[in-house]
Amino acid sequence: MARTPSTMLALGTAAPDFTLLNPATNQQVSLSDFKGKPVLVAFICNHCPYVVLIKKEFAQFAKDYQAKGLEVIAINANDVVNYPDDSPEKMAEDVKTFAYSFPYLYDETQQTALAYQAACTPDFFMFDAEHKLYYRGQFDDARPKQEALVTGKDMIEAAEALLAGKLAPENQKASLGCNIKWKEGNEPVYS
Numbered sequence: 495m496a497r498t499p500s501t502m503l504a505l506g507t508a509a510p511d512f513t514l515l516n517p518a519t520n521q522q523v524s525l526s527d528f529k530g531k532p533v534l535v536a537f538i539c540n541h542c543p544y545v546v547l548i549k550k551e552f553a554q555f556a557k558d559y560q561a562k563g564l565e566v567i568a569i570n571a572n573d574v575v576n577y578p579d580d581s582p583e584k585m586a587e588d589v590k591t592f593a594y595s596f597p598y599l600y601d602e603t604q605q606t607a608l609a610y611q612a613a614c615t616p617d618f619f620m621f622d623a624e625h626k627l628y629y630r631g632q633f634d635d636a637r638p639k640q641e642a643l644v645t646g647k648d649m650i651e652a653a654e655a656l657l658a659g660k661l662a663p664e665n666q667k668a669s670l671g672c673n674i675k676w677k678e679g680n681e682p683v684y685s
Contacts, residue, residue, distance in 0.1 A: 498614040498673040502630055505662060509535065509625040510609035514569065514599035517582035518589040523567070523597045530623055532656055533565040534649075537607060537617040537674065538598075539572045540588050541579040543638040544671035545615050551644045552616070552633065553592045559653050564620075566596035571607035572615070572675040580675070604680045611682070614671035620652055628656050631666040 513524040525533070536552070538545045556566040572580040582600050589598050601607050610619055620629040629652035636644040652663055676682070 497670060499668040499670050500617045500630060500632075501611045501613050502666070502668050503611050503619065503627060505627050505630070507627040509533070509619070509621045509627070510606070512569075512599075512601075512606040512609070514601055514606060515582070516597045516599050518586040518594075518598060523599055525567070525625070528565045528567070529625075531565050532563065532623050532628075533567060533621050533625065534559075534653070535610065535619045535621070536566065536568045537571060537610070537612040537615055538568050539570045539577075539580045539615045539672075539675075540584050541577065542615040542672040547636060547638050548616065548633050548644050548646075549588075549592050551646050553594055555633075555646045555649060555653075557595045559657075560595055562653075562657055564653055564657060568594070568596055568598045569601050569606060569612075570598065571601035571604045571612065573604075573677045574602075575677075577675045604674075604677060607674055608680070608682055612674060613682075614669060614673055616671050617669050617674075618649065620649075620656060622656060628652070628662045629666060630669075632669040635667075637670065 574581045622628045634647045636642040
């Protein structure tokens with residue numbers, strides 16, 4: 495587990511499109527299915543302690559903000575050969591266990607993670623209705639083995655501002671988590 499910060503992709507960047515499998519439903523889901531709607535794309539996985547710490551609160555955040563008009567999509571891009579806890583079958587179990595109200599997609603080729611310059615789990619990208627990057631950064635200040643409570647404070651502030659038509663928060667802190675488990679030869683070099 496290498497503590498890895500998010501790359502902090504430039505605000506205003508257009509969301510790269512994708513079509514990925516949702517193992518819980520065996521259906522394909524595309525970003526274009528959410529055209530004209532604000533959307534949060536979250537790179538997560540099953541086993542990372544940083545994700546495990548926030549799963550319950552993230553699931554609640556998603557339910558709350560989907561009801562307010564923010565679409566939520568989660569993507570797992572980890573190498574499941576070397577990290578079988580992140581397999582599609584285990585992903586479907588996580589959907590049930592945590593009652594995810596959003597599609598949890600499998601990025602088998604890792605091309606979607608590369609297109610988003612995702613670096614860690616969790617890594618969050620919130621896009622406006624035109625799918626331009628509005629917020630990228632942490633869920634909140636909570637980290638494994640630290641005192642901070644999981645509140646979703648940063649994500650809630652960003653979602654509230656976006657849905658109210660306000661400017662993006664100026665202070666956007668990089669997310670921190672385990673590095674994405676890249677397949678050999680896929681390791682990115684982000685500038």
